[in-house]
Amino acid sequence: MSRSAHPAGPRHADVLTEGHYSAPPADLNALDPKVWAQTVERDADGVVTVGGMAVTRLAEEYGTPAYVLDEADFRARARAWRTAFGTDADVFYAGKAFLSRAVVRWLDEEGLNLDVCSGGELATALSAGMPADRVAFHGNNKSPEEIERAVRAGVGRIVLDSFQEIVRVAHIAQSLGVRQRVQIRITVGVEAHTHEFIATAHEDQKFGIPLAGGQAAEAVRRALQLDGLEVIGIHSHIGSQIFDMSGFEVAAHRVVGLLKDIRDEHGVELPEIDLGGGLGIAYTSDDDPREPHEIAKALTEIVTRECEGARLRTPRISVEPGRAIVGPTAFTLYEVGTVKPLDGLRTYVSVDGGMSDNIRTALYDAEYSVALVSRASDAESMLVRVVGKHCESGDIVVKDAFLPGDLAPGDLIAVPATGAYCRSMASNYNHVLRPPVVAVRDGEARVIVRRETEEDLLRLDVG
Numbered sequence: 300m301s302r303s304a305h306p307a308g309p310r311h312a313d314v315l316t317e318g319h320y321s322a323p324p325a326d327l328n329a330l331d332p333k334v335w336a337q338t339v340e341r342d343a344d345g346v347v348t349v350g351g352m353a354v355t356r357l358a359e360e361y362g363t364p365a366y367v368l369d370e371a372d373f374r375a376r377a378r379a380w381r382t383a384f385g386t387d388a389d390v391f392y393a394g395k396a397f398l399s400r401a402v403v404r405w406l407d408e409e410g411l412n413l414d415v416c417s418g419g420e421l422a423t424a425l426s427a428g429m430p431a432d433r434v435a436f437h438g439n440n441k442s443p444e445e446i447e448r449a450v451r452a453g454v455g456r457i458v459l460d461s462f463q464e465i466v467r468v469a470h471i472a473q474s475l476g477v478r479q480r481v482q483i484r485i486t487v488g489v490e491a492h493t494h495e496f497i498a499t500a501h502e503d504q505k506f507g508i509p510l511a512g513g514q515a516a517e518a519v520r521r522a523l524q525l526d527g528l529e530v531i532g533i534h535s536h537i538g539s540q541i542f543d544m545s546g547f548e549v550a551a552h553r554v555v556g557l558l559k560d561i562r563d564e565h566g567v568e569l570p571e572i573d574l575g576g577g578l579g580i581a582y583t584s585d586d587d588p589r590e591p592h593e594i595a596k597a598l599t600e601i602v603t604r605e606c607e608g609a610r611l612r613t614p615r616i617s618v619e620p621g622r623a624i625v626g627p628t629a630f631t632l633y634e635v636g637t638v639k640p641l642d643g644l645r646t647y648v649s650v651d652g653g654m655s656d657n658i659r660t661a662l663y664d665a666e667y668s669v670a671l672v673s674r675a676s677d678a679e680s681m682l683v684r685v686v687g688k689h690c691e692s693g694d695i696v697v698k699d700a701f702l703p704g705d706l707a708p709g710d711l712i713a714v715p716a717t718g719a720y721c722r723s724m725a726s727n728y729n730h731v732l733r734p735p736v737v738a739v740r741d742g743e744a745r746v747i748v749r750r751e752t753e754e755d756l757l758r759l760d761v762g
């Protein structure tokens with residue numbers, strides 16, 4: 300049985316063309332800073348450290364699998380977004396990417412606002428002390444109870460997603476004697492270059508009110524007449540994991556076009572526009588994300604130019620990055636359980652987690668990288684597929700990657716860039732327990748979300 304990365308034969312060639320890599324990286328021990336959290340490095344013994352802590356020690360103390368989050372990196376990225384947009388704009392971290400009370404406090408301290416999209420996210424934000432006026436409440440089907448809670452709490456804005464919701468929020472706000480600040484979410488008809496399930500501005504989908512056919516203008520018309528609402532702006536989110544700014548350009552052009560129509564029809568210049576989130580990160584070395592200052596410059600220039608063209612005052616811009624802040628700051632630490640070479644195909648490496656801690660590969664065909672982190676190795680590389688422990692053949696964590704050929708049970712491997720949409724989309728499939736989130740900073744580790752226990756599972760099962 301061969302464990303080499305380059306076995307000859309047509310079947311292997313087929314596998315390679317299906318996959319993402321055509322050749323193994325030159326040095327399997329190297330850690331590309333593009334995909335790993337900022338403080339990650341390999342020490343003199345070959346062990347990977349993060350925030351000054353060895354992964355071997357983290358595994359001993361907290362077990363595997365575990366999401367390991369670099370707090371300094373999170374804060375640095377949050378700050379970079381904040382600084383890039385300056386005081387004339389607002390950065391709302393999209394809590395759906397990953398939310399915990401520690402994260403809320405970091406955001407508060409770094410001067411970011413928070414976007415929540417459910418009662419649960421709102422409760423987390425408020426319980427960690429985020430001032431309600433810095434919270435935006437999203438969602439295409441907020442319940443009346445959620446709306447009432449948000450209005451009573453005094454959230455800074457509710458983003459309205461349908462004609463029915465315009466009336467619903469107005470009614471609830473009015474009955475509470477509140478004039479609720481709202482934005483209206485529109486779909487501008489942009490096809491973001493991303494997976495269909497995470498593209499959100501084309502018209503045939505559940506979010507927002509289409510600009511097409513005058514529907515968005517009609518929504519604004521109705522909202523402006525309702526006493527319970529203060530319409531502060533228009534919202535557009537075009538999708539996720541986007542690298543190309545041209546989608547934002549078209550979106551800004553169309554949103555500003557609507558602002559102009561509103562001014563012409565109602566004599567009102569809405570003071571804000573929100574361009575959503577969706578900025579891409581590097582999951583593999585092939586991805587080249589932009590820096591926050593480049594994004595801020597590009598978006599500000601686009602909006603300013605469009606507004607000058609339309610003779611409008613430039614509105615206050617807000618953005619809602621989730622993945623771009625938290626995504627690169629964490630990796631998932633797994634222990635290798637079984638190594639199964641399939642002759643002429645590839646080697647299946649089974650880890651102690653899987654699709655319950657990272658559904659993105661199965662759901663979106665997402666690409667990830669992986670590295671051996673508990674030691675360095677000079678062994679020849681082998682083509683691997685990293686799979687989980689679930690009873691499902693689609694339980695794949697990393698579809699195609701190279702790892703050292705001497706990989707063995709008990710080794711620790713880590714999948715970088717799992718900070719966004721992994722813990723937040725984790726499940727209990729097969730009654731596998733959801734991993735903890737361990738935050739590491741300056742040589743100290745702290746559990747910010749603890750590992751689930753069998754007791755947790757049984758507590759919900761009332762017999």
Ligand code: LLP
Nearest residue numbers: 393536539540576577578619620621622720
């Ligand atoms: N704002 C709104 C209104 C959104 O719907 C989203 C994401 C964001 C901001 C943040 O987008 P980000 O900057 O994180 O890309 N589960 C998928 C992503 C779904 C995103 C949903 N909305 C994934 O794992 O890729």
